[in-house]
Amino acid sequence: MDSLIYHSPALIVALPLVAAFAIPLISRAGYRVRSTFSLVILGLVTFLVAVLAVDVHTVGIRVYTFGATAAELALPGGYMVPVRIMFQVDGMSIFMGIIITTVTLAALIYSIHFMKDQTGQARFYSLMMLLYAGMMGLAFTGDMFNLFVFLEIASIAGAGLAAYRTNMADALEGGFKYIVVSAISALMVLFAIGILYSQYNVLSIAALANYMQYTTLDMIALGLLGGAFVMKLAGVPLHMWAPDTYTVAPAGTTPMILAASYTSMYALYRITFTLYGAHIDSTAIGWIVIVVGVLSMFVGVMMAVHQTDIKRMMAYHAISQGGYMLLGVGVGLAVLANPVALASYGRDAINGGVFHIINHVFYKALLFMTAEAIFFRIGTRDTNKMGGLARNMKWTAVFYIIGALAISGIPPLNGFASKLLIYETVLQFNPVLAVIAMFVSLVTLASFAKVFYSAFTGPEMPAYREVREVPKSMIIGMAILAACVIFFGIFPGLIVDNLVAPATEALINQAPYINAVMGAVP
Amino acid sequence: MSALTYGYAVWAPIVWIIAMVVIGIMVFIWRNRGQKSYKQGTAQTDVFLSGNKVPPEEQRHVKAANIYWGFFESLKGLYDAMMKPHTGIVNDYIIWFVAVLAVTILILVLASL
Numbered sequence: 001m002d003s004l005i006y007h008s009p010a011l012i013v014a015l016p017l018v019a020a021f022a023i024p025l026i027s028r029a030g031y032r033v034r035s036t037f038s039l040v041i042l043g044l045v046t047f048l049v050a051v052l053a054v055d056v057h058t059v060g061i062r063v064y065t066f067g068a069t070a071a072e073l074a075l076p077g078g079y080m081v082p083v084r085i086m087f088q089v090d091g092m093s094i095f096m097g098i099i100i101t102t103v104t105l106a107a108l109i110y111s112i113h114f115m116k117d118q119t120g121q122a123r124f125y126s127l128m129m130l131l132y133a134g135m136m137g138l139a140f141t142g143d144m145f146n147l148f149v150f151l152e153i154a155s156i157a158g159a160g161l162a163a164y165r166t167n168m169a170d171a172l173e174g175g176f177k178y179i180v181v182s183a184i185s186a187l188m189v190l191f192a193i194g195i196l197y198s199q200y201n202v203l204s205i206a207a208l209a210n211y212m213q214y215t216t217l218d219m220i221a222l223g224l225l226g227g228a229f230v231m232k233l234a235g236v237p238l239h240m241w242a243p244d245t246y247t248v249a250p251a252g253t254t255p256m257i258l259a260a261s262y263t264s265m266y267a268l269y270r271i272t273f274t275l276y277g278a279h280i281d282s283t284a285i286g287w288i289v290i291v292v293g294v295l296s297m298f299v300g301v302m303m304a305v306h307q308t309d310i311k312r313m314m315a316y317h318a319i320s321q322g323g324y325m326l327l328g329v330g331v332g333l334a335v336l337a338n339p340v341a342l343a344s345y346g347r348d349a350i351n352g353g354v355f356h357i358i359n360h361v362f363y364k365a366l367l368f369m370t371a372e373a374i375f376f377r378i379g380t381r382d383t384n385k386m387g388g389l390a391r392n393m394k395w396t397a398v399f400y401i402i403g404a405l406a407i408s409g410i411p412p413l414n415g416f417a418s419k420l421l422i423y424e425t426v427l428q429f430n431p432v433l434a435v436i437a438m439f440v441s442l443v444t445l446a447s448f449a450k451v452f453y454s455a456f457t458g459p460e461m462p463a464y465r466e467v468r469e470v471p472k473s474m475i476i477g478m479a480i481l482a483a484c485v486i487f488f489g490i491f492p493g494l495i496v497d498n499l500v501a502p503a504t505e506a507l508i509n510q511a512p513y514i515n516a517v518m519g520a521v522p
Numbered sequence: 523m524s525a526l527t528y529g530y531a532v533w534a535p536i537v538w539i540i541a542m543v544v545i546g547i548m549v550f551i552w553r554n555r556g557q558k559s560y561k562q563g564t565a566q567t568d569v570f571l572s573g574n575k576v577p578p579e580e581q582r583h584v585k586a587a588n589i590y591w592g593f594f595e596s597l598k599g600l601y602d603a604m605m606k607p608h609t610g611i612v613n614d615y616i617i618w619f620v621a622v623l624a625v626t627i628l629i630l631v632l633a634s635l
Contacts, residue, residue: 180615184619219627220627220631223630231622237622240607281633284633308586388583411538412535420533421526424528424531450586450590454585458583458584461583490536491535493527
């Protein structure tokens with residue numbers, strides 16, 4: 001057991017990576033064996049993530065150095081800088097790990113029945129595992145080059161999943177766009193890493209942060225990294241690929257691609273707070289983040305309410321909700337250099353932005369699954385062709401209502417708790433921004449009410465008289481996420497104190513992250 | 523454990539749920555004291571459209587494209603401007619990306635001067 005805990009950071013990435021390549025072989029034994037194998041691997045990884053979360057919560061940052069005589073030995077005797085590949089798991093990393101794992105577990109259970117009659121299932125499950133490994137690696141990595149490697153793994157797997165339904169032309173288009181924007185973004189990340197490496201001769205994030213001078217070249221690297229990650233997280237005006245890609249990805253994989261976008265948001269925060277930290281002009285960068293956030297909120301929601309394709313509408317809402325996260329964290333960043341404002345509302349603003357990531361991933365994943373459930377049964381995403389579906393798809397309708405109320409910020413669901421934190425703190429920073437945030441919530445509610453009315457209510461459509469509820473595994477997948485949405489809504493204090501606040505602390509205070517590797521006195 | 527404490531305020535969902543349940547019970551009691559002569563399946567429940575012939579149920583459902591028509595019509599100018607950059611062409615996405623990179627780097631460098 002101790003050995004499992006000790007090696008858990010490596011195993012959490014290695015197990016799904018090995019499973020991804022083993023699945024094509026195991027698939028020869030049949031559908032049941034493949035599904036069981038995938039579930040067992042993910043179940044085991046979920047257990048390891050839980051164990052690691054407890055360990056990080058009680059002990060602190062975990063450093064795992066590959067190939068070292070002792071995994072926690074980041075700087076061997078005689079070395080001035082870390083040279084080995086290492087994982088560094090702090091409050092923010094494990095926070096992302098919990099999000100990614102929960103969504104992947106729900107997605108996998110949901111996909112079992114959804115994919116039952118599809119061809120190419122071995123590749124589907126392989127890509128799912130690869131995407132999971134890529135996201136977890138990105139969240140855990142402690143060096144810049146592996147951040148690029150895991151970003152690439154996640155991007156390639158995500159593009160493969162988006163284009164999975166090759167019989168649909170728009171699926172190929174969505175997958176193609178995803179790989180193009182991902183490749184260009186990754187190229188800029190690599191370019192920025194090259195700039196940093198050429199100056200400091202190290203790749204470890206902690207070592208780079210320790211030696212950071214914030215030269216003009218560092219500013220260019222920050223601009224490249226920031227732009228690349230904003231593109232990947234679909235912040236306006238670099239959001240246009242997201243509706244094309246999210247709309248076409250099958251079954252539970254849309255939530256996974258969504259989680260991949262927020263892993264890029266994690267990378268943006270890691271770079272801004274941990275790598276550059278105290279050196280940057282936090283007010284200027286905070287305002288850049290706020291402007292991207294407000295634009296994303298407003299443009300995302302206004303485009304969403306206009307859509308008639310249910311998944312496209314939800315994709316635009318994902319962009320809009322991403323804006324809330326950027327707004328909250330941007331306000332915290334803007335007052336980072338002002339201890340009074342940071343203590344008064346800045347820390348709570350970051351808490352709100354970070355809390356909204358986990359809340360949004362859960363309710364948006366749930367909403368995407370309800371949209372896919374409808375598509376699974378009636379074969380269209382066009383809300384103009386829908387009506388009266390709640391009569392025969394009662395569970396799907398209930399899950400849709402839970403997700404729709406949560407995203408609209410209706411109490412007592414989880415979206416309300418994080419939005420309340422954002423509203424109240426942003427109000428103290430700049431009341432105009434708080435008014436925009438509340439207006440966006442109002443339009444969000446109107447948008448989901450429109451889809452609920454047109455798809456679920458109304459008379460029974462003759463074409464859908466024989467429509468039945470989706471299979472049990474799909475209901476279980478949605479139920480897991482709905483339970484999270486309700487639980488996080490009713491116990492926000494528990495979540496903020498134990499998950500969100502440590503993540504925020506890990507962002508604000510870069511010293512423990514640096515010292516865990518460089519060995520200085522905290 | 524349930525309540526979220528921040529800055530100068532507290533959000534207690536369980537207290538909110540209890541309050542909603544109490545209000546719900548009061549509304550239910552009030553509703554039950556209402557008109558008792560209402561009968562389902564009679565002319566009392568028929569749709570009335572100023573005396574015009576009422577179309578069959580399937581045709582009465584308002585399609586998604588027609589919902590909020592007035593909202594979209596009054597904001598036509600805004601929507602035209604917002605739709606314009608959404609070309610669906612990946613080359614345009616990359617042009618936006620390059621432009622944003624240039625502006626961001628410029629702001630970062632200028633802010634440090």
